Amino acid sequence: xxxxxxxxxxxxxxxxxxxxxxxxxxxxxxxxxxxxxxxxxxxxxxxxxxxxxxxxxxxxxxxxxxxxxxxxxxxxxxxxxxxxxxxxxxxxxxxxxxxxxxxxxxxxxxxxxxxxxxxxxxxxxxxxxxxxxxxxxxxxxxxxxxxxxxxxxxxxxxxxxxxxxxxxxxxxxxxxxxxxxxxxxxxxxxxxxxxxxxxxxxxxxxxxxxxxxxxxxxxxxxxxxxxxxxxxxxxxxxxxxxxxxxxxxxxxxxxxxxxxxxxxxxxxxxxxxxxxxxxxxxxxxxxxxxxxxxxxxxxxxxxxxxxxxxxxxxxxxxxxxxx
Ligand SMILES: C[S@@+](CC[C@H](N)C(=O)[O-])C[C@H]1O[C@@H](n2cnc3c(N)ncnc32)[C@H](O)[C@@H]1O
Numbered sequence: 001x002x003x004x005x006x007x008x009x010x011x012x013x014x015x016x017x018x019x020x021x022x023x024x025x026x027x028x029x030x031x032x033x034x035x036x037x038x039x040x041x042x043x044x045x046x047x048x049x050x051x052x053x054x055x056x057x058x059x060x061x062x063x064x065x066x067x068x069x070x071x072x073x074x075x076x077x078x079x080x081x082x083x084x085x086x087x088x089x090x091x092x093x094x095x096x097x098x099x100x101x102x103x104x105x106x107x108x109x110x111x112x113x114x115x116x117x118x119x120x121x122x123x124x125x126x127x128x129x130x131x132x133x134x135x136x137x138x139x140x141x142x143x144x145x146x147x148x149x150x151x152x153x154x155x156x157x158x159x160x161x162x163x164x165x166x167x168x169x170x171x172x173x174x175x176x177x178x179x180x181x182x183x184x185x186x187x188x189x190x191x192x193x194x195x196x197x198x199x200x201x202x203x204x205x206x207x208x209x210x211x212x213x214x215x216x217x218x219x220x221x222x223x224x225x226x227x228x229x230x231x232x233x234x235x236x237x238x239x240x241x242x243x244x245x246x247x248x249x250x251x252x253x254x255x256x257x258x259x260x261x262x263x264x265x266x267x268x269x270x271x272x273x274x275x276x277x278x279x280x281x282x283x284x285x286x287x288x289x290x291x292x293x294x295x296x297x298x299x300x301x302x303x304x305x306x307x308x309x310x311x312x313x314x315x316x317x318x319x320x321x322x323x
Contacts, residue, residue, distance in 0.1 A: 001069065001110075002069070002313075003029070006314075007028065007029040008028050008029065008068075008069040008070050008110075008310070008313060009028070009029050009030075009031050009066075009068040009069050009070070010024060010028045010029065010030045010031065010068055010069070010070045010071070010072055011030075011031060011032040011033065011065060011066060011068040011070075011071055011072075011107075011109075012024075012030055012032070012033040012034070012071075012072050012073055013033075013034050013057060013071065013072070013073030013075075013100060013103065014034070014035065014057070014073045014074055014075050014076065014096070014100075015033040015034060015035045015040075015041075015044055015052060015073070016035060016037075016040045016044070016074075016292050016295050016296060017035075017040040017041075017043040017044055017047075017280070017292035017293075017295075017296065018033070018040075018043070018044035018047060018048045018052075019272065019274060019278075019292075019293070019295075019296030019297050019298075019299060019302065020072060020073075020074065020115065020296065020297040020302045021033060021044070021048050021072070022047060022048060022274065022275075022278055022299065022302070023297065023299045023300075023301075023302025023303040023305075023306055024072060024302060024306045025048060025049075026303075026306070027306040027307060027309075027310040028070060028306060028310065030048065030049065030051065031051055031066060031068060032051050032052075032053070032065065032066050032068065033048075033049075033051055033052040033053070034052065034053050034054075034055065034057050034060065034065075035052060035054060036054070036055065036056050036057070037054075037288070038054050039284050039285060039288040039292075040288060040291075040292045040295075041054045042281055042284060043280050043281055043284055043289075043292065046279070046280075046281050047278050047279065057096070057099055057103075058096075058099055062102075062103070062106045062107075065103065065107065067107050067108075067109075068107070068109060069109055069110050069111075070109050070110065070111055070112065070113070070309070071103065071104060071107065071109045071111075071112040071113075072112065072113040073100055073112075073113070073114065073115070074114065074115035074116060074297060075093075075096040075097045075099070075100050075114075075116065076093035076094075076096055077116050077117040077119070077120075078091070078093055078094075078245075079091030079092075079093050079094030081117045081119050081244075082119055082123070086119070086123065088123075088124045088127055089124070089127045094124075094127075097114075097116070097120075097127065097131060100114060101131060101134055101135070101138075104135070104138065104140070104165070105138050108138075108139075108167070109167075110166070110167050110170060110313070111140075111164065111165060111166045111167065111170070111174070111309065111313065112140070112163075112164070112165045113162065113163070113164050113305060113309065114131075114162070114163040114164075114165075115160055115161070115162050115163075115297055116160065116161050117160060117161070118146055118159045118160065118161050120161050121144070121146065121161045128144070128161070131163070132144070132163070135163075135165050139167055139168050139169075140165035140166060140167055140168065141165065141166050141168055141173050141174075142163055142164070142165045143163070143164050143166075143173055143174045143175070143176065144161060144162065144163040144164075145161070145162055145176045146159050146160070146161050146162075147159070147160060147162055147176070147301055149272075149273070149298035149300065149301050150184050150185075150239045151179035151184075152179070152273070152298065152300040152301050152304055153183055153184075153185045153273065153300055154185060154239075154271075154272070154273040154298045154299075154300050154301065155184075155185040155186055155187045155189065155190035155191075155239050155240055155270075155271050155273075156239050156240045156241075156242065156243060156271050156272065156298065157239050157240070157241055157242055158242045158243070158272075158298055158301075159242075160297070160298075160301070162176070162305065164176075164305075164309065170313075170316050171316070172312060172315070172316065174308075174309065174312060175308065175312065176305075176308065177304040177305065177307070177308045184239060185239070185273075186236065186237050186238060186239065187234045187235060187236055187237075187238065187239065187240055187257055187271065188236045188237060188257070190267075190270045190271055190273075191263075191267045191270045191271065192236075194264075194266065194267065194270070197261070197264045197266075197267075201266060202266065202276070202279045202280075203264065203265040203266040203269065203279060203280050203289065204264045204265070204266035204267070205264060206259075206261045206262075206264055207261070207262070207286070208261055210253070210262070211231060211253050211255075211262060213260065215231065216231070216255065216260045216261075217260075231253050231254070231255050231262075232254060232255065233254075233255040233256070233257055234254060234255070234256070234257050234263065234271070235257060236257040236258065240254070240271045241254070243268055243271060243272065243293065243294045244294045244295075245290075245291045245294040245295045246294065247263075247268060247290040247291065247293065247294040248286075248287040248288070248289075248290035248291040248294070254268070265280060265286065265289045265290060265293060268290065268293045268294070269293055272293060272296055272298050272299060273298050273299040273300040274293075274296070274299045275299065280292070
């Protein structure tokens with residue numbers, strides 16, 4: 001239950017560079033986090049706090065993880081994604097949804113938030129239903145919903161499935177925030193005011209050699225706006241297609257709306273609605289910066305969920321104990 005200052009404690013799993021945590025940190029007190037990739041964890045540390053432990057979650061003993069009021073996390077999504085191998089829970093990374101469930105079972109937080117790609121509630125809905133069934137047996141009422149970031153003033157089509165489990169003794173079912181602003185932001189509104197990408201603004205430097213001018217010319221000559229693989233331009237007056245971790249790969253670049261270059265990391269962060277106060281360390285390799293951005297939860301969506309969760313928890317009578 002919250003401390004004297006009204007703060008609920010949180011532990012965060014599969015934290016990446018902490019985009020979800022960045023949205024949660026104003027409403028919750030994050031005390032522990034975990035991430036396997038050290039470069040992402042380094043950025044987490046610089047922007048959120050040094051409570052992050054680097055390592056494979058399946059190798060960290062449960063007794064080394066603190067018990068907190070709330071648990072948040074988005075297990076790796078590649079195995080549930082149509083752009084990935086679609087191996088589902090049989091995949092090395094897909095099976096980590098069960099690692100997350102084991103942690104909830106052991107730590108019994110008062111509530112938890114789980115995020116993944118929509119493949120989990122479409123092609124892999126069997127896995128989703130079994131997860132919900134197990135959470136129910138463990139004493140949680142689970143609400144789930146697909147939220148599209150573009151309905152939260154994010155200049156991006158980004159559908160993700162969110163599950164929120166609330167321990168049954170709290171007596172309420174989590175209500176998802178309704179398309180809070182219901183106003184679409186355009187790419188121009190998100191990035192149009194940025195200065196030239198010459199490095200004078202944090203994480204905003206153009207790499208003019210990748211992709212090559214020949215390949216950009218080819219895309220301009222034969223536009224493939226909805227093409228999934230390969231390069232694509234983001235439209236000035238519309239929303240960006242979903243930014244994924246593939247951003248970091250050669251040949252999957254997302255091009256600027258009118259300049260012949262890929263988007264800078266800052267532009268990608270803006271298209272994820274991440275405030276400019278979030279800055280990747282200068283020595284973090286660019287591929288890791290793009291990857292962590294594409295892996296993240298859109299900031300406005302994380303913020304709306306954190307705000308809704310906190311206000312619904314605050315409405316619960318205080319005598320309910322933690323265990
Ligand atoms: C979908 S991303 C989470 C992004 C994060 N929620 C955010 O908003 O920035 C999943 C993360 O899980 C990490 N991961 C994958 N396998 C892991 C493991 N065995 N233990 C810990 N972290 C792991 C990946 O490196 C990746 O950063």
